[in-house]
Amino acid sequence: xxxxxxxxxxxxxxxxxxxxxxxxxxxxxxxxxxxxxxxxxxxxxxxxxxxxxxxxxxxxxxxxxxxxxxxxxxxxxxxxxxxxxxxxxxxxxxxxxxxxxxxxxxxxxxxxxxxxxxxxxxxxxxxxxxxxxxxxxxxxxxxxxxxxxxxxxxxxxxxxxxxxxxxxxxxxxxxxxxxxxxxxxxxxxxxxxxxxxxxxxxxxxxxxxxxxxxxxxxxxxxxxxxxxxxxxxxxxxxxxxxxxxxxxxxxxxxxxxxxxxxxxxxxxxxxxxxxxxxxxxxxxxxxxxxxxxxxxxxxxxxxxxxxxxxxxxxxxxxxxxxxxxxxxxxxxxxxxxxxxxxxxxxxxxxxxxxxxxxxxxxxxxxxxxxxxxxxxxxxxxxxxxxxxxxxxxxxxxxxxxxxxxxxxxxxxxxxxxxxxxxxxxxxxxxxxxxxxxxxxxxxxxxxxxxxxxxxxxxxxxxxxxxxxxxxxxxxxxxxxxxxxxxxxxxxxxxxxxxxxxxxxxxxxxxxxxxxxxxxxxxxxxxxxxxxxxxxxxxxxxxxxxxxxxxxxxxxxxxxxxxxxxxxxxxxxxxxxxxxxxxxxxxxxxxxxxxxxxxxxxxxxxxxxxxxxxxxxxxxxxxxxxxxxxxxxxxxxxxxxxxxxxxxxxxxxxxxxxxxxxxxxxxxxxxxxxxxxxxxxxxxxxxxxxxxxxxxxxxxxxxxxxxxxxxxxxxxxxxxxxxxxxxxxxxxxxxxxxxxxxxxxxxxxxxxxxxxxxxxxxxxxxxxxxxxxxxxxxxxxxxxxxxxxxxxxxxxxxxxxxxxxxxxxxxxxxxxxxxxxxxxxxxxxxxxxx
Numbered sequence: 001x002x003x004x005x006x007x008x009x010x011x012x013x014x015x016x017x018x019x020x021x022x023x024x025x026x027x028x029x030x031x032x033x034x035x036x037x038x039x040x041x042x043x044x045x046x047x048x049x050x051x052x053x054x055x056x057x058x059x060x061x062x063x064x065x066x067x068x069x070x071x072x073x074x075x076x077x078x079x080x081x082x083x084x085x086x087x088x089x090x091x092x093x094x095x096x097x098x099x100x101x102x103x104x105x106x107x108x109x110x111x112x113x114x115x116x117x118x119x120x121x122x123x124x125x126x127x128x129x130x131x132x133x134x135x136x137x138x139x140x141x142x143x144x145x146x147x148x149x150x151x152x153x154x155x156x157x158x159x160x161x162x163x164x165x166x167x168x169x170x171x172x173x174x175x176x177x178x179x180x181x182x183x184x185x186x187x188x189x190x191x192x193x194x195x196x197x198x199x200x201x202x203x204x205x206x207x208x209x210x211x212x213x214x215x216x217x218x219x220x221x222x223x224x225x226x227x228x229x230x231x232x233x234x235x236x237x238x239x240x241x242x243x244x245x246x247x248x249x250x251x252x253x254x255x256x257x258x259x260x261x262x263x264x265x266x267x268x269x270x271x272x273x274x275x276x277x278x279x280x281x282x283x284x285x286x287x288x289x290x291x292x293x294x295x296x297x298x299x300x301x302x303x304x305x306x307x308x309x310x311x312x313x314x315x316x317x318x319x320x321x322x323x324x325x326x327x328x329x330x331x332x333x334x335x336x337x338x339x340x341x342x343x344x345x346x347x348x349x350x351x352x353x354x355x356x357x358x359x360x361x362x363x364x365x366x367x368x369x370x371x372x373x374x375x376x377x378x379x380x381x382x383x384x385x386x387x388x389x390x391x392x393x394x395x396x397x398x399x400x401x402x403x404x405x406x407x408x409x410x411x412x413x414x415x416x417x418x419x420x421x422x423x424x425x426x427x428x429x430x431x432x433x434x435x436x437x438x439x440x441x442x443x444x445x446x447x448x449x450x451x452x453x454x455x456x457x458x459x460x461x462x463x464x465x466x467x468x469x470x471x472x473x474x475x476x477x478x479x480x481x482x483x484x485x486x487x488x489x490x491x492x493x494x495x496x497x498x499x500x501x502x503x504x505x506x507x508x509x510x511x512x513x514x515x516x517x518x519x520x521x522x523x524x525x526x527x528x529x530x531x532x533x534x535x536x537x538x539x540x541x542x543x544x545x546x547x548x549x550x551x552x553x554x555x556x557x558x559x560x561x562x563x564x565x566x567x568x569x570x571x572x573x574x575x576x577x578x579x580x581x582x583x584x585x586x587x588x589x590x591x592x593x594x595x596x597x598x599x600x601x602x603x604x605x606x607x608x609x610x611x612x613x614x615x616x617x618x619x620x621x622x623x624x625x626x627x628x629x630x631x632x633x634x635x636x637x638x639x640x641x642x643x644x645x646x647x648x649x650x651x652x653x654x655x656x657x658x659x660x661x662x663x664x665x666x667x668x669x670x671x672x673x674x675x676x677x678x679x680x681x682x683x684x685x686x687x688x689x690x691x692x693x694x695x696x697x698x699x700x701x702x703x704x705x706x707x708x709x710x711x712x713x714x715x716x717x718x719x720x721x722x723x724x725x726x727x728x729x730x731x732x733x734x735x736x737x738x739x740x741x742x743x744x745x746x747x748x749x750x751x752x753x754x755x756x757x758x759x760x761x762x763x764x765x766x767x768x769x770x771x772x773x774x775x776x777x778x779x780x781x782x783x784x785x786x787x788x789x790x791x792x793x794x795x796x797x798x799x800x801x802x803x804x805x806x807x808x809x810x811x812x813x814x815x816x817x818x819x820x821x822x823x824x825x826x827x828x829x830x831x832x833x
Contacts, residue, residue: 070541077544078528079603095372095446097517098438103623104517106554106592108585110572113627118635119437125183132163133187137194137719143480143727145197150335152198161233166205170215175228181373181439185381185432186717192385193718196490199382200336204282205230207374208498209237210291210354213313217355217366226289226315238287240278240341241367257312259298262347270302270357271349274314279340280497285328286337290316293367296360303357310361313354322346332489369444371498376435376449379494383456384432386487387425388718390467393483393728394421395704395711396735398470400802405749408470409705412694417466418701419692423652424459425714426645427625430632431456434624447513448624454504455621457494464488479806483727506610509617514595514606520547521599547596554593559680561586565688575638577630580650583689584626587657590681591619594664597677601670609669618660626653641710644699648692655691662686707739724798734802737795744784744792748774751783771796 099116102108121129139156152160160166168184170176179187184206192199205211211230214222229235246252257272264271276292284290296309303309316323325341350357354366398409398418408414435452438445464487468475475484495501499508515521523543530536561569566582594616602609629649633642665677692700703710722736723729738745775793778784784792 066537066541070544071537073544074528074537074540077524077540095369095444095449095516098441098443098445098448099434099627100445100447100451100513100620100624101517101519103588103620103627104513104592104595105519106550106557106589108588108627110581113631114572114574114634116631117437117441118631119182119185119433119440121183121186122180125179125186128177128179128183129186129190132159132165133190134719136160136163136165136198137191138721140191140195140198141480142195142197142486145195146333146335146486151337152201156198160202164231165202166233166236167211167227167231168202168206170211170227170231174215174223175231177231180436181377182433182436185377185436188378189381189385189388189432189717190719192382193389196382196486196493197334197336199385200282200334203378203381204239205237207378208282208371209239210289210313210315211237212370212373213239213291213354213366216370217313217359219351219356221351222315222354222356230289235289236283236287237289237291238281238283238341239291239293240276240281240284241293242278242280244277244279253293253295253311255292255294257294257296257314258345259296259302259309260300260347261302262349264347264349269349269351271347271352272296272314273345273347274316275344275346277340277342280329280338281341282336282338284325284337284341285339287325287341288318290318290323290325290341291354292316293363303360311363311367312360313363313366314348315352315354316343316346316348320346320348331493334486334490334493368446372444372446372449373439375453375498376439376445379498380428380432380435380452380456382490382494383460384425384428385718386460386490387421387428387463388715389487389728390463390484391421391425391704391711392715392718392720393731394418394467394470396731397474397802399705400731400734400738400799402799405753409701412698414470415698415701417469418704419648419697421463421466421470422700422704422714423645423648423692424463426642427629427649427653428456428459429714429716430628430649431625434628434631447509447516447620450499450504450508450512451617451621451624453498454501454509454617455625457491458501460487460494461491464491474803474805477805479808481727481730481804481806483731505617506614507607509620510595510613511606513620514599514616518595518599520544520550551593551596554589554596555680557589558586558593559683561589562681562683575630575633575646577646577650580626580630580654583654584623587619587654587661588623590661591616591623593680594619594661594677597673601673605669611667612664612669615660615664615667619657619664622653622657622660626650626657629653639710641708642713644696645703645710645714648696648700651689651692651696654689658686658689707735724801730798731802734795734798737791737798741788741792741795744788745795747783748778748792751778751781771800 099108099113102112136156136159139153139159145152164177165187167176168179168187169181170178172178184203188199188203188206191202209230211227214226214230218226226235230237241253243253243255245254255274255276255278257274260271260273261268262271262273263269272294274292274294276294278284278292281287292314294312294314296312297307298304298309299307318325320343322343323341323346324343325339328337328339331338353359355362359366395409395418398414399407401408403411409418431452435445435448438448464484467484468488471484475482475488478485515525520543524540524547527536527540527543530539561582566579566586569582569585571578571581571585598606598612598616602612606613626649629646633639633646636642661681665674665681668674668677704714705711719728720732721729722733724733771793775784775789775796778792779786779789
């Protein structure tokens with residue numbers, strides 16, 4: 001009984017998070033009570049006393065614990081902790097932890113999510129979106145840009161420069177607009193719903209160009225010179241990281257700079273001879289200022305005593321002798337400026353190092369900080385934009401397209417495709433806004449940025465594929481009428497760039513997050529790396545036992561919450577979604593437990609266990625997106641018309657979360673741990689989270705078909721037009737007319753179905769394009785009123801026009817070919833490509 005009471009008290013204390021002298025006193029009292037129950041039996045005294053002594057040693061610091069437990073444990077932990085490369089060590093120091101840290105903790109504080117300052121726009125930012133951004137969208141003809149001009153028109157380039165699109169986030173005092181990250185995201189998203197090429201042109205200088213690096217790390221002289229010129233478009237920037245043989249791995253790039261003296265503007269100065277060969281660089285063909293990531297070497301010890309200084313970011317003016325650029329890549333038939341840049345021993349002064357000489361070797365940290373910003377905004381905004389335009393256009397098309405006498409949106413097979421279009425778009429938007437809100441609060445979300453880039457671009461692919469299934473033949477014919485083709489073709493770009501999704505999922509998200517967001521691992525790594533052994537043991541002793549209690553508590557929480565369906569967990573009451581909060585808390589605890597078990601059992605082998613890492617990344621992703629949906633619904637006041645979307649999103653996330661965790665456990669690389677993990681995480685089996693049912697799915701599909709406020713909410717921020725000559729406007733105009741004439745057309749269809757065979761007057765023989773004859777017959781028969789006939793004819797004409805596709809005769813195709821040839825040039829190839 002003494003042993004049993006001691007163990008029970010210890011588990012309760014751990015579950016409640018109580019330690020120190022309080023825990024010691026409770027466990028001692030429990031043991032003594034147990035000894036009374038055992039009549040002070042000798043075995044009870046021996047076993048109970050021994051266990052109590054061990055427990056007291058664990059909870060109370062002292063020299064005995066330090067020497068007998070902590071020192072040998074430190075040696076064992078050193079053998080298990082992952083070995084970090086220099087670039088990985090830098091990655092851990094970059095960025096900051098926010099809501100992602102709560103999810104890794106196993107016991108998220110929901111108030112931190114709900115009370116955090118949300119993403120929002122100022123009146124000035126909204127006015128810019130309603131004004132210049134709207135105007136820019138109206139100027140864009142994506143068919144002409146892509147198939148005839150192979151570039152943005154000159155007037156568009158001029159407008160982008162003059163209206164400050166290249167200086168969205170540059171401070172006003174430096175000539176920019178000084179907008180928030182949320183505004184940047186909204187602007188890129190809206191432009192992307194009109195033209196991917198234009199959106200990429202705008203987003204790169206604001207998120208991936210030298211401007212962001214100069215704002216954070218530039219010298220005063222660099223800021224004063226370059227930022228105003230970048231903001232007004234006098235300088236067109238690009239930033240070149242990717243090398244042919246090293247991808248975007250800054251630690252492996254062969255591009256180099258040798259510190260030396262050379263001539264610059266007639267004077268001998270200290271600088272760098274830079275050699276580089278980069279590709280896939282957006283805006284490189286037109287850039288006047290090239291940012292480079294290179295490795296710097298100092299063989300003559302001109303600035304220090306190290307031969308290899310490290311990764312450094314530099315600026316190279318395009319007109320510098322020896323700089324090569326101008327050739328173009330063509331990324332999946334989108335025509336934003338992209339191409340290679342290269343140079344051999346191009347001399348630049350030390351003033352061209354971003355941040356000056358003091359920032360030599362600190363380029364990787366600079367890149368990590370700024371890439372987390374860009375990765376949080378640019379491609380996630382494009383993915384969300386694609387979802388919004390797909391929801392708007394495909395929902396409209398499904399309503400206007402009729403088959404077998406009724407709209408195809410009524411077919412369950414079509415609803416099954418519309419459902420994820422609406423649901424995933426809502427989720428993408430929620431995650432985008434949660435993350436941009438973090439950025440506006442000053443957070444540098446290195447882990448959420450990777451989650452968002454990976455998941456939003458992946459969901460973009462899902463949404464566009466479903467949209468193509470619904471639109472079918474109307475979507476596969478290339479031409480100026482097609483409203484999906486460009487998004488469909490551009491999907492692989494988002495999947496591939498800024499860290500390919502395979503790399504991001506299988507290496508970055510969990511590999512970085514497990515350490516970066518863990519409450520104790522970073523301190524343990526620091527302790528393990530200390531040279532002073534006594535100080536190392538003391539530092540380790542101060543954190544390891546808290547880590548041990550943290551892991552045990554999460555194991556208990558995961559099991560207890562699974563057995564009780566989370567009923568013992570205190571959760572917010574708003575929104576009447578307590579059951580979802582409880583399941584999310586349960587899986588957060590299970591995820592934290594799995595993280596600890598993975599780090600301690602797999603350790604340094606995690607890099608090679610990419611299937612495990614990928615599944616754990618999926619677990620974090622589903623947790624993040626579910627909580628993003630809760631945050632968005634909270635900020636909008638829990639509107640009831642969004643409830644189907646919220647329920648669908650949460651049920652989908654929890655189903656997929658359970659599946660990812662189950663797969664991680666049954667395939668865990670240490671077989672002996674599989675059954676224990678199953679018992680702790682799924683004591684009742686992996687059941688009960690089956691995802692949305694068909695009824696809910698039909699409700700969600702209807703949110704983008706029915707003309708209601710929630711349909712406008714899903715597509716909020718997308719560019720819209722009712723111009724019947726525009727590819728999107730054509731279907732939206734038909735949708736509007738279809739809604740306005742729904743009753744008339746219902747009467748017409750009913751009359752045709754119930755017509756008398758002897759009184760057809762040839763109506764059954766009419767072709768689909770003979771709309772006037774059909775309307776004339778309906779008017780003559782009194783099926784529609786005289787004042788309705790013109791409106792009905794207009795609607796039927798629009799509905800027929802929606803299903804038409806483009807066709808080119810031989811001369812038309814040749815004209816397109818000649819136009820394309822006129823844009824091509826024979827260019828010098830870069831060396832070693």
